[in-house]
Amino acid sequence: MNAADALIADQIRAVLTAAEAGDGTAPIVEAGDPVLRTDTRPFDGQVDDAELEKLAEVMRATMLAAPGVGLAGPQVGIGLSMFVAEDPGARDPEVARVRQREPMPLRVVLNAGYERAGADDVAFYEGCLSIPGYQAVVARPRTIALTGVDLQGNPIAEEVSGWSARIVAHETDHLSGILFLDKAEMRSLSTNESVATFWHQPSTQKAAAELGFSLPSGLVM
Template sequence: MPMNDADAHVAAQIRAVLAAAEAGGGVAPIVEAGDPILRQTTRPFDGQVDDAELAQLAEVMRATMLAAPGVGLAGPQVGIGLSMFVAEDPGSLDPETAEVRQRSPMPLRVVLNAEYTPATSENVAFFEGCLSIPGYQAVVARPRSIELTGVDLNGTPIAEVVAGWSARIVAHETDHLDGIMYLDKAEMRSLSTNTSVAKFWNQPSTQQAASELGFTLPSSMLL
């Protein structure tokens, strides 16, 4: 059956990114805020390219993410309207930060057709950033754990609960697939440059930032 125009367009986007990465040392350019593709709903993966090209795309996205550096990257961020993201997190080197933020290492995962729902009513709020909005961070309240569904590169269904900082990363990337950026959900009074976060708000929790910048944390985080 011939591919419809929307899927053919996605296939062309994938091949353009692969070509750009080949010319760019294995990494692709990252799309920044203001590009319409970041506000569009992605197409589910449905065989727009073959397995070899899909695996190659996953490799390019991971290389691009690590080079940035970052811990997650979604299809729209490299100019592809495909429901796909990669994520990998080495975790926190500071034990107190790791405990407060529930940040443990997350091995590489590649997820297609991802969706999530809260697995708890408890929200937690921390600074996060985005490779498509370089130089800034803001506090975002997200569920402490989420239920993730999708498929992996082999087409194996995914249905699992993801918790802690890994849940934050997965939710952030999955939001991209629906045209949602983290600033849409952020406490805008918390918006800070990376330099300011490092200077003023590098504590494990966001209590001090909330107090001094004037925003409210979820009730579960209040002392």
């Protein structure tokens, strides 16, 4: 094992040891930590199957406790190409319809990548557990083609659409050192409280008009 992979193994074991000694979760790394701006390394047997499965459990527990709907390796201080994601969906039927936010069962993806699959973009507020307290509008493809492998090493190659595509793209971006604010419309930047007060509508058209930013041409709402 080379030095870079040995470091990944050490990072994983440190997270697992701390989680076992605590409440089963890991501290979430916040913006400014270099690990969030570093390209991750693919999983290539740096730890055994049992340790990898335990890491997935700790990451899921951390995500749910936050609470959030996705968490990537760098967000717990591990430079590994891995994310977990799970979304109960939107409670409001109109929000679910406009944002295509249907329930997404747990996904654990290693060595993830994605490409646009289709011409349509959608723009909505999103946030990040590593940038707590803030949200901003990000335009993303409505549908993406996801690749990677699962915990058992089985290949993943599927199209993901709607809000699930947004979550998967956001988490996969983390694996290349990209934060959502790198792609956001910065005039839309709002605290969570402001989003709840002013911009809770299913679409972002009102926010765009009142905060003075443009939505992408050809945007599908």
